[in-house]
Amino acid sequence: MKKILFSTILLSMIVSSTTHLYAQSNDLIKKIDKKSLHVAAHRGAHLEQPENSIAAIEEAIRQGASVVEVDVRATKDGVLVLMHDKTVNRTTTGQGEVAKQTYAELQQLHLRKKANGEASDHVIPTLSEALRVAKGKILVDLDFKEDRKEFIKKTYALVEQEGMEDQVLFFLYDYKDMPKIYKFNPTITLFPRARSMKDLTAILKMKLTSIVHLDESFTDTEKLNALRQQGIYFWMNSLGEYDDKAEQEGREAYRSFLEKYPFVRLIQTDHPSLWREVLSGS
Numbered sequence: 001m002k003k004i005l006f007s008t009i010l011l012s013m014i015v016s017s018t019t020h021l022y023a024q025s026n027d028l029i030k031k032i033d034k035k036s037l038h039v040a041a042h043r044g045a046h047l048e049q050p051e052n053s054i055a056a057i058e059e060a061i062r063q064g065a066s067v068v069e070v071d072v073r074a075t076k077d078g079v080l081v082l083m084h085d086k087t088v089n090r091t092t093t094g095q096g097e098v099a100k101q102t103y104a105e106l107q108q109l110h111l112r113k114k115a116n117g118e119a120s121d122h123v124i125p126t127l128s129e130a131l132r133v134a135k136g137k138i139l140v141d142l143d144f145k146e147d148r149k150e151f152i153k154k155t156y157a158l159v160e161q162e163g164m165e166d167q168v169l170f171f172l173y174d175y176k177d178m179p180k181i182y183k184f185n186p187t188i189t190l191f192p193r194a195r196s197m198k199d200l201t202a203i204l205k206m207k208l209t210s211i212v213h214l215d216e217s218f219t220d221t222e223k224l225n226a227l228r229q230q231g232i233y234f235w236m237n238s239l240g241e242y243d244d245k246a247e248q249e250g251r252e253a254y255r256s257f258l259e260k261y262p263f264v265r266l267i268q269t270d271h272p273s274l275w276r277e278v279l280s281g282s
Contacts (some may be wrong), residue, residue: 003256024189027166030267031139032066032211032233037258039275040067040141040268042239047270050111051091052082053122054133061137067169068134069141072127073097075153079103080127080158084145093119099148127155131162140266141169141191154183169211175203182208191235203240204232211235211266224263235266241262243270254278 032038044056045063052070060068063254071084076099088094088101094109101128110119127142134140142159144152144258157169165187173177175192182190197220203212204227211233218224218234228234238246238257245253254275258264269275 005049024211025166025187028139028169028189029210029233031166035066036265037279038066038266039064039272039279040235040266041065041272042069042071042237042270043058044068044070045272050120050122051115052084052125053111053120054125054129055122057130057138060272061134063273064276065138066264067139067141067268069143069268070127070130071143072144072151072244073098073146073154074148074154075103075106076100077102078154080125080146080151080155081106082125082130084143086145086147088124090115092124099146127158128162130203131158131164131168133166134167135162136167138162139167139169141171143171152181153184156188159188160185171213175199175206178203178208178272197223214264218261221262228263228265232267234263235268236261236264237268237269238275239270246271246274252276 011075022063041060041063043051044053045059046056049059057068057070061107067205070082072080074080074081081098081103082099083091087097088106088109091112092109093112098106106124109124111122111124112118113120131140137260142155144155159165165185165277169189169191170181172192175194178192180191189211190209191213192203192209194203195215200212203209210231213235215236224234238254242253242257251274255278267275
């Protein structure tokens with residue numbers, strides 16, 4: 001009991017001292033503050049268009065999503081492209097690892113309409129192309145999948161080149177990488193994942209971001225609601241269980257999600273249009 005009380009007090013002290021954050025875009029936070037809940041389209045609106053395609057980004061915008069999540073990898077010759085898997089096997093007409101093929105070689109391939117399905121007319125886009133399509137229209141969550149970490153700096157450079165520091169979230173699987181990466185450009189918003197309340201406490205103590213990815217293990221509603229009220233923005237996924245239920249049973253599945261996780265501000269989904277119906281009260 002004493003340990004829980006101490007943890008609650010510590011979190012409150014940390015958050016109360018984060019009135020000045022050393023990193024992240026103030027303009028991005030202002031965009032998020034315009035609505036109480038936001039929908040993020042996972043790999044773009046990939047149920048209607050090939051995942052991680054320009055068309056999937058455009059469809060996410062059309063469906064009214066606030067954020068589009070895309071995956072970033074680098075080719076053999078150092079071109080940053082959108083691709084979730086290490087290989088192109090599942091999503092394109094080709095075979096082999098992204099990192100072992102040149103950009104020119106990848107441009108000979110076509111994205112598949114669905115995983116392992118028939119070919120589409122779409123090709124693998126570059127990160128630059130994706131950013132230009134999203135600019136001024138939708139926030140972008142960059143899920144950096146590339147094993148070669150030196151390409152993080154190049155990713156940041158492309159964001160700066162496109163003047164999109166206030167539109168990008170840079171997702172981190174390991175929050176301990178935050179101090180090193182934020183130095184590349186403190187105005188690009190870091191977006192770390194917390195796997196426990198201990199992780200969350202450590203992230204907030206760094207004072208580098210106020211946007212954190214949580215998972216379904218976070219159930220202390222009272223504490224997390226208090227943090228939300230103090231300006232912490234929580235992202236959660238409805239991918240999997242809740243998306244599947246919503247597809248089969250309708251929008252009530254999403255309403256139960258919101259009842260269980262009332263502290264959430266950003267929701268990543270495979271069904272952005274269905275979520276929009278729920279949030280608009282349709």
